[in-house]
Amino acid sequence: MSIRLRLALGFLTILALFATNEGIQLYSARLRARTMDALSSALKRQSLMASIQQRVNNLQTLMSVMSQIEDAQSDSGAIQADITETAAQIRELFELSDATERGAVAQLEQTYAKLAPAWKNFFESLGVDEAKAVSAQLEAEKYGGEVLRKVLPALRKQHDDGAEQASKSFEDTTRLTEQWSLGIFGFSMLVSVVVAYFIARYLTRALSELSLGAALIGANNLDYRIAVHSTDEIGTVAGTFNTMADNLAHSREELTAANTELTERNAEVERERQVSQSLLLNILPEQVAAELAANGAFAPRYYEDVTVLFTDFVGFTLSTEKLAADELVNVLNGYFTAFDRIVSRYGLEKMKTIGDAYFCAGGLPVRTPSHPVDATLAAFEMIHEVQQRTLPDGTQWKVRIGLNTGPVVAGVVGIRKFAFDVWGDTVNLGSRMESGGAPNRINVSEPVYRRIKDFFAFESRGKILTKEKKELETYFVTGIQPALMVGAAEGLTPPAFTQRYRTYFGKEPPAFPAFLLVPQADPQRL
Template identity: 35%
Template sequence: MSHIRQFLTSLKIGKSGQTFIVERSGLLVASSTPQLPFVVMGDKVERVQAADVDDFLLRETARYLEGKFGNWRGITEAQQLDFTLHGERYFLQVVPFADGENLSWLIVVVVPEADFMERIRANNVMTLRLCLVALAIAIVVGGLTARWITQPIWRLSKASMAIANGNFEQQVEIDRRDELGILANAFNQMTAQIKFSQAELAEYSRSLEMKVRDRTLELQQEKEKSEELLLNILPQKIAERLKRDQSAIADYFDEVTILFADIVGFTPLSSRISPIDLVNLLNRIFSNFDHLAERYRLEKIKTIGDAYMVVGGLPKHRQDHAEAVANMALEMQAAINQLQAELGESLQIRIGINTGPVVAGVIGIKKFIYDLWGDTVNVASRMESSGLPGKIQVTVDTYKILHDQYLFEPRGLIEVKGKGEMMTYWLLSRQPGKIG
């Protein structure tokens, strides 16, 4: 952090502007002031909240941002603000900065309005002084010379006043070789130099503004890409928890509904078409399933080969988890039947569904995956593997929840590996008149 602090200290943000970096929790990371981001109390070192530091401007700026957005996590994009403190106006810019999953900082720059105006006032004072000098010379020369030089001095005076008012497009036309001609040439050169300096300053300001805007846009785009990639891997709620704490996540859910599906006939098909065509076909099928999962607000867990796993009722609990899974299963059947008709290939889907408690979460430190554990998962998998092509096999637990809304056909007792005999049912369709 000392390197960051040295860098911020080296920045010259106006005469009295300040820069500081805070975490999303409000803890100070570094600043351009002598303020340290921690305090030493005995043998303990404690981090300092930005809103509690000793530096007046840094502290009041942090409090203003917390008051405006509620907390630091409420600042999700670059902000340009201004506020008044003790009768003085301040300009404020906040830019979020994130580095993958490791850093989530806010970079804050605050500058008094007086700093912006100081250079302008100084230039005006200098210009006014030059004008006064030129005017004094004109008065002295006018008193000592004949009336024929009055007109050139009047031109000089008029041009000087125009420059004092900010109009630098001034050229005094005096075709003389005496002192007045020299003064006019010097005045024209001074005006040209001021105009050139002003143009350079304006161009530099535009260039700096564009660089800041482009860099801010790049950072924002990178952040959005990282967020999108993370949300394609993990549920949003779980991703947000991992950003705060990368320790293992394990949540217990007392009732969810799990679906396993397997494409029947996919293995023989792989011997008749190229690997690329095979992968494209599987991508087409699973992309269709992904759209169904999104429509019914279900959580896709994973795919293994030509097997697909999805669950309803987590990471956020919902009462209709079994109905949503049943609706998706019926539409998965319909989608495969339509694809079979299009391709003229013998493709069918075997689906198994079970309802019960599970533990869900993320373990390990690399290649995160949101997964489920528990006997409910094993039984759901057995429902798929012991089912029949083109059928949806469900357990008694799922049947009890859905039998009033869907049509079922009892399959009877079957031998389930590791569970013995179990009563199962075939899910056929929705009840007539029931809305899915």
């Protein structure tokens, strides 16, 4: 006999027993439901009889009390409603009663039909027609006494017997079904244990060898093979197991080769990803690049407080006539590479270069209140860097630098060769500060002056006229305020400057131009 047939017979036996148990449960549930309905109906009838008895007793008592009071007045409307409600309860009791009880309830209903008019006549005649009231009272006492002392007690006893019988029937049914359920369940468990024991004993011997083989193959011993002793399902599993071991050995060889190739490809993909990421971060700020990668677009941002810095070389046009194209590009690359390092050191953001012009900004994309001071320090380092370099023909360039502070709108434009850029009057005025400046001088607008005047010394230029025919107050920054240079030592940021920077901005200065620690020369040579 195959394992499948053995299991099928065992499970069918267990299912048959459980189906029998389920049938008994359904039958007992139906019996309990019927018994519960009968018990519920009996309890409801008891409740109605108690209410009827209470109402009749109350009306009889009220009638007795009112008859002894001179000139008594009654609320006939409320009393009539009570009489009517009692009649409705008797009718409901009749409908809830079974055939054996309806005769007694019908007697109650007939007696009440005589009692109700007597009550009505009494309460309507009270204080109006005493003779009629007395006659009605005598009639009501007769029928009321019959209801309270004969009809209701007999009916109540009959209903109490019915309720007790329904309760006993419910308990007997419940106890019987529980006994049957427990018996069938116990027998089912016994049969299940016996079937499980014989099947388990048969399977254990074969499965122990399969388990050993699985353990050895799981330990990566793919050369092990299981001996096949039978042609039933166990023998089929053993044969399939051996085939699986052959396939695993072959797959392991292929997987090893594929993993080697995949590792090499992943390394190449990672190198290309790092190159792409590096190129992207070279043209876009990190936050902008992250938003573009996540959303496919960068929403325009309004920055209410940004410092823009523009530079332009003096003498560049003349050098283009003297230097070869490749030499000129190499020279510009040297200057702008140095500017990039300075901008990075002071936490500024390079925007772009146009020809020999260099444009950067502070305060975006990360907002920081120190950007006017940081941009001014970076401008000093840019001038110093230009002063330290010499062209191939032995000459030196000079640089004009202009700064302005205010609100801008930033965004990414285009879908190919896109660039992060800023727009607004602040940017235009910053460019005018550069073009209206002087060689190797830092020209700043009134907003910048107000933001950095506690850190730097200035030379007022008065008002200058821009290309737009606007007069603007501008200043040359000549150096650090002398009071902030007290205690300066080579290689260390002046303590007074550091303290003021920390007080104003709550952080340490990102850097400090080392050459400013040396006694300053003429401002035009900064």
